[in-house]
Amino acid sequence: MKVGFKGFKEQVLTFLAAEPVTAGSSVTVADSGLISNSKADEEFAGIATQGGDKFAPVMISGYTKLSYTAGTPKCGWQYLTADGSGGVKIAASGKQARLVVEIDTDQKTIGVIL
Numbered sequence: 001m002k003v004g005f006k007g008f009k010e011q012v013l014t015f016l017a018a019e020p021v022t023a024g025s026s027v028t029v030a031d032s033g034l035i036s037n038s039k040a041d042e043e044f045a046g047i048a049t050q051g052g053d054k055f056a057p058v059m060i061s062g063y064t065k066l067s068y069t070a071g072t073p074k075c076g077w078q079y080l081t082a083d084g085s086g087g088v089k090i091a092a093s094g095k096q097a098r099l100v101v102e103i104d105t106d107q108k109t110i111g112v113i114l
Helices: none
Strands: 011-017 026-031 034-037 046-048 055-061 063-067 076-082 088-091 097-104 109-113
Touching: none
Parallel strands: 011 034
Antiparallel strands: 011 055, 026 034, 026 046, 046 055, 063 109, 076 088, 076 097, 097 109
């Protein structure tokens, strides 16, 4: 039997894009109703499910796979920040912990419940 996490409490909001947004990237609320690609060490609001230069849908809750570039992930509650290039890195502290449910060290990805 396989386990599955997709679809769990998935919520997607559509924002105006303050700049061209990359699909699959961590994004930050830049201003009222605007998002932008997250800069390094920023706590991110969600993950862009599609790219766009005018509008972008952003997953703010639910399961997603993210690439990570720094830190040693472990399953359970982890603080994550943006790495500045679309992925995330493991942080020592933060405002909101995310639930890591899968780790693939070969692909450098983590499965996260936002």
